[in-house]
Amino acid sequence: MTDITLTVNGATCTGSPEARKTLVDFLRDDLDLTGTHVGCEHGVCGACTVILDGRPVRSCLMLAVQAAGSEVTTIEGLAPDGGLGTLQQAMWDSHSFQCGFCTPGFVMQATAFLRDHPDAGEQQIREALSGNICRCTGYQSIIDGVLLAAERNRER
């Protein structure tokens, strides 16, 4: 067990995870932030994507102890007042989910991508999301949602 302190969605959090505990399990089990989903547990599906110090990362591919001192944003941190952010609303409007299991990972990856590429087109968005796997939608509605969010962001 190692004592760690990190910032999650703006709040200082502490914990004593076992060294082998991954960041995603720490977020879910120790901090009760169950919005981040555990899919494949070996870095293929992207469901566990969170933003760590400004960069999208797979939280199943790092140890919780490695996040000590870092700033983590999870799906719960995107719209703190319980509402929906622009991307979430656009994905809602575009029916970008069916079962919803992969959704938090897609939202976090797309959030990081749109921040850096506000003018991205469809092909770039497809490539940016190519590391996230969805087994229901066929992806088209997800891409539509991200494109709609990019459009709404530009109009604001």
Add this chain to the structure above:
Amino acid sequence: MKLPPFEYEAPTTVDEAIDLLAEHLDEASVLAGGQSLIPLLALRLARPEVLIDINGIAELSGVSAADGGVAIGAMTREYVAEESKVIADTVPLLAAALPLIGHEAIRSRGTIGGSLAHADAAAELPAVARALDAEFVVRGPSGMRVIPAAQWFEGYLTTARRPDELLVEVRFPTAGRGTGVSFQEVARRHGDFAIVGLAVSLVLSGGVISDARLAFAGVSDVPVRAAAAEDLLAGERPSAELFAEAARLATGDIDPPADLHGSSDYRKTVAATIVRRGLREAAGNALERQ
């Protein structure tokens, strides 16, 4: 699966890391970016007693112009290298390959040294290192060794690093005037491992190819140079016929593995295509760098 138990060490200097390696030898694994090792742990393909996490060793990160080349600290993250102006200006082949590694989230954590020490022959960086004759700087209890790329890759996920040594830096030579590069890969999806990949570097002087380097990814258990094709190209003027002959020679010597993504023959066909494409692109951008 959840990761198996291990003893966790997080040294903050290279010397401490080497002491730990010397103590635990084959019982230890070095944790760099973790984008390959953590899956191996989760899948129980790696079961180290001790995990030596080198993410806290600040001296291992950074990109610096060195004598005739660029020195990249082993723990330099792939996204940092991707954004590096020094690398874009001086090692264009590496700059071309970096965006093709995995996905954005993988490059956030993945490191240059980690990929090269993991030595997956289907990955991009081993092919780049082999094509450019990069040098691998390792440190161990008995001091420093510099290992050329031709000797670094020994076999499947196996390098010339001894168990008590740590890869600390990789040096790439600066591309000179008239150098053109291309990194080609064919994969089922953007970001997947290549079915076949190819690193190409050509130098054109006075319209003639003075140096040609081609290294394949994904055709063997190590990255493979296409020596016969390189010999053919040197001293010749670029042409479609020359590149077709180079593709024939380059694929004549390889015997790629078959898997669910493609048969051996399919890989050879893809390899020939990307040799032609890669040479055409490299020759084109060599002309721009005269």
